[in-house]
Each structure stands twice: as structure tokens, then as C-alpha cells.
Amino acid sequence: MEAFRVLPGVGPKTAQRMAMHLLERDRPGGQKLASTIQQAIDEVGYCRRCRTLTEADICALCESPRRHDQLLCVVESPADQLAIEEAGGFQGRYFVLHGHLSPLDGIGPDAIGLDVLEARVAEGQISEVVLATNPTVExxxxxxxxAALLAEHGVTLSRLAYGVPMGGELEYVDGGTLSRAFNGRQPFSSE
Amino acid sequence: MEAFRVLPGVGPKTAQRMAMHLLERDRPGGQKLASTIQQAIDEVGYCRRCRTLTEADICALCESPRRHDQLLCVVESPADQLAIEEAGGFQGRYFVLHGHLSPLDGIGPDAIGLDVLEARVAEGQISEVVLATNPTVExxxxxxxxAALLAEHGVTLSRLAYGVPMGGELEYVDGGTLSRAFNGRQPFSSE
Structure with a gap:
């Protein structure tokens, strides 16, 4: 029970239910869970090129010959990368920071791999870096x-558009977002 | 109790609690509520110019000499207008549709005042119309x-930017929004 509590969102009650369930009703499932976790921890590491999670030395996406080398998208986490991949449309490569700068917690540029990122950009193949870090203060x-770090390398820098999310109601959109959506308004035609 | 159920979000239990509270503990409050509702229903009508809710013939915002006449923002409801006003930054005038086109429900162009809107644009003072209807299909x-209706009047048409809302996490943004935020990405610099 204690061990299950390392999982996010699992408190004492849930941990107890999980443990009891495996012991009383599904011992083979528990066996499989244990060995899969062990295997994942042993084998999943970080891509040497983009730092995402992968079982290989270089991840499939970095290896793929069908992605454009000129476009690099910088994200905070593998989950963000997955969200962008699922949204579709982006054809470039990624770079995963595994966090954001947070000097108070001792997380500096090197801890989020900015040295690796700078070296990657210095190779000269990349023409645009999309800074897709979260739309939060951090x-x-x-x-x-x-942006300051890469300024001297002569790449185009861009950032995801801020605006109103699709399917929402203006009435419930926060003021800051609404005012950015207003300032960033786009030409519109009936076609 | 029956009467309270006309309010949105009020079911039988809440209606009972409201009625009992007024009768047992706050009769003067109930008196005031009744007369305020009566007064509002008698006196609040629609602005002849922008169709928003107002007690006057023409609303304060349409009368104000400090707003720009060249910029007109079209919204679906007075609540949307209020949200944009609270966000600040917009200095133009408004036009309130009170809904959106919905042919299946018999809501056509005239029901949302598009004849009035076209006449307003035809006056010739407006140079840009911001179409701030909700980011929904309707x-x-x-x-x-x-946009099709106003095309011949030679005004600039624009629409609020779609994109990621401020303060959110990319991971939880829906795919459609993410892909529009990507396509609408903006140049970024370190300043």
C-alpha cells in the first residue's frame, strides 16, 4: 500500500484498494504490472538528440527521414510533445526541456538542457525555432x-498564438486571454 | 417555490430553500427583490443603436464621445460585451446580436439584427468590424x-485570435486549438 502512494493522485484509500484488488482478485495482473514497470525503468531513457523519453539511443522521431530539419519545436515535457503530435500538422523536430527555468528551485539553463539546445542550433540546419513552452509565467x-540565448545564431523565433480556445464561450474566457485575442485579431473573410 | 424555478440553475430543492428563507427570515429582502425585478423588467430595454441592454433609449457606451466610431465589435450577448469591456483595451463601439444564426430554430439574419447592423455599417463611419462571436461552430x-453581408461595404473584417489561453498547460489544450495556435504562431524576441 505504501508503495502505490508514489503514483500521482493516489492517496491512502486508493492505495489500499489497489493493493487489495491485486492480491485478492488479480495476481497475474499484478505480476505483469510489476515486470512492466521494472522493464520500463530499466529500458526507457532519454533521446540523445531531443531529450524525449525513448527506449533507443535516438528516438524514432529524431531518426525519421520524413520530418523537416529546419523547424524545431521546444516543449517543456514529453506530454506536451505528444499533445502537439496528436493535434497534427507539425512536421518538424522537437526538443524537450523537461521543465522550465526556476532559479529559486535551483533549475538553471543547463538543468533543462539549454546547452544541448544551443549546440543543436549551432549546427546550422535549423531555420526556425518554435518556443512552445507553456503559456504560464514560468x-x-x-x-x-x-530567445536571448539563440538570438546570435540568426534563427527565426516564434511562439504559439495566444487567443481564445476553440469551442469556448467568450463570456467565460479570462480577461488577459481576451485582451490578447483582441490585440492579435486576424483578418477575416467570408470564404 | 414554483416561481423561483424560472431562474437558471435553480431546481426544486433550491427553490424551496429560497422561498423559505425569504418568508421566514428576510421579508424586507424579499420585498426589495420583488420590486427590483419589477422595475428592471419595466425599465430595461434595448439600445436603439447597438441593441445592448439599457434603461435609456441609447446606451451610455453608444453616447460616449470618448469611444472610436471607426471600430465596431460584434458580439453575441451583453455578457460577452461586458467580458470584453472588463478585459479592457478596446476603444470602439459594440453591436449585440442576442444570439447566433440558427436556421433550424428559425433564427435568421433579421432575428439577430443583421439588418440593423448592415444599415449601421452603410452609414460609412466604420472602417473595421471585429467579429467577436463565440469560437464555436455556430x-x-x-x-x-x-462577413459575406458586409463584404460589399468595403470595411476591414477581423476575428479574435484563436490560440492557447494564458496560464494553461499545453498538455491539456484540445487538439484543434493547439493546431490553430501552431499555425498562427507569432514572431518572438527576447525583449
Whole structure:
């Protein structure tokens, strides 16, 4: 029971239910869970090129000959990378920071791999870096830091558009977002 | 109790609690509520110019000499207008549709005041119309219809930017929004 509590969102009651369930009703399932976790921990590491999670030395996405080398998307986490991949449309490569700058917690540029990122950009193949860090204060600060770092390398820098999310109601959109959506308004035609 | 159920979000239990509270503990409050509702229903009508709710013939915002006449923002409801006003930054005038086109429900162009809107634009003072209908399928369809309607009047048409809302996490943003935020990405610099 104690061990299950390392999982996010699992408190004492849930941990107890999980443990009891495996012991009383599904011992083979428990066996499989244990060995899969062990295997994942042994085998999943970080891609040497983009730092995402992978079982290989270089991940499939970095290896793929069908992705564009000129476009690099910088994200905070493998989950963000997955969200962008699922949304579709992006054809470039990724770079995963595993966090954002947070000097108070001792997380500096090297801890989020900015040295690796700079070396990657210095190779000269990349023409545009999309800074897709989270639209939070920390993500924004990290984007600014990276922009300053890469400024001398002559790449185009861009950031995801801020605006109203699709399917929402204006009435419930926060003021800051609404005012950015207003300032960033786009030409519109009936076609 | 029956009467309270006309309010949105009030079911039988809440209606009972409200009625009992007024009768047992706050009769003067109930008196005031009744007379305020009566007064509001008698006196609040629609602005002749922008169709928002107002006690006057023409609302304060349409009368104000400090707003720009060249910029007109079209919204679906007075609540949306309020949200944009609270966000600040917009200095133009408004036009309130009170809904969106919905042919299946018999809501056509005239029911949302598009004849009034077209006449307003035909006056010639307006140079840009911001179509701030909701980022929903219906709101988008209504924006397209209005764009077609106003095309011949030679005004600039624009629409609020779609994108990621401020303060969110990319991981939880839906795919459609993420892909629009990606396509609408903006140049970024470290300043």
C-alpha cells in the first residue's frame, strides 16, 4: 500500500484498494504490472538528440527521414510533445526541456538542457525555432531566456498564438486571454 | 417555490430553500427583490443603436464621445460585451446580436439584427468590424455570414485570435486549438 502512494493522485484509500484488488482478485495482473514497470525503468531513457523519453539511443522521431530539419519545436515535457503530435500538422523536430527555468528551485539553463539546445542550433540546419513552452509565467520567462540565448545564431523565433480556445464561450474566457485575442485579431473573410 | 424555478440553475430543492428563507427570515429582502425585478423588467430595454441592454433609449457606451466610431465589435450577448469591456483595451463601439444564426430554430439574419447592423455599417463611419462571436461552430458560421453581408461595404473584417489561453498547460489544450495556435504562431524576441 505504501508503495502505490508514489503514483500521482493516489492517496491512502486508493492505495489500499489497489493493493487489495491485486492480491485478492488479480495476481497475474499484478505480476505483469510489476515486470512492466521494472522493464520500463530499466529500458526507457532519454533521446540523445531531443531529450524525449525513448527506449533507443535516438528516438524514432529524431531518426525519421520524413520530418523537416529546419523547424524545431521546444516543449517543456514529453506530454506536451505528444499533445502537439496528436493535434497534427507539425512536421518538424522537437526538443524537450523537461521543465522550465526556476532559479529559486535551483533549475538553471543547463538543468533543462539549454546547452544541448544551443549546440543543436549551432549546427546550422535549423531555420526556425518554435518556443512552445507553456503559456504560464514560468513558460513565458523560459521562452524569453531561450530567445536571448539563440538570438546570435540568426534563427527565426516564434511562439504559439495566444487567443481564445476553440469551442469556448467568450463570456467565460479570462480577461488577459481576451485582451490578447483582441490585440492579435486576424483578418477575416467570408470564404 | 414554483416561481423561483424560472431562474437558471435553480431546481426544486433550491427553490424551496429560497422561498423559505425569504418568508421566514428576510421579508424586507424579499420585498426589495420583488420590486427590483419589477422595475428592471419595466425599465430595461434595448439600445436603439447597438441593441445592448439599457434603461435609456441609447446606451451610455453608444453616447460616449470618448469611444472610436471607426471600430465596431460584434458580439453575441451583453455578457460577452461586458467580458470584453472588463478585459479592457478596446476603444470602439459594440453591436449585440442576442444570439447566433440558427436556421433550424428559425433564427435568421433579421432575428439577430443583421439588418440593423448592415444599415449601421452603410452609414460609412466604420472602417473595421471585429467579429467577436463565440469560437464555436455556430459563432463561426454567424461570423462568416456577417462577413459575406458586409463584404460589399468595403470595411476591414477581423476575428479574435484563436490560440492557447494564458496560464494553461499545453498538455491539456484540445487538439484543434493547439493546431490553430501552431499555425498562427507569432514572431518572438527576447525583449
Amino acid at each position: 513558460g513565458e520567462a523560459t521562452a524569453h531566456y531561450i | 459563432g463561426e458560421a454567424t461570423a462568416h455570414y456577417i
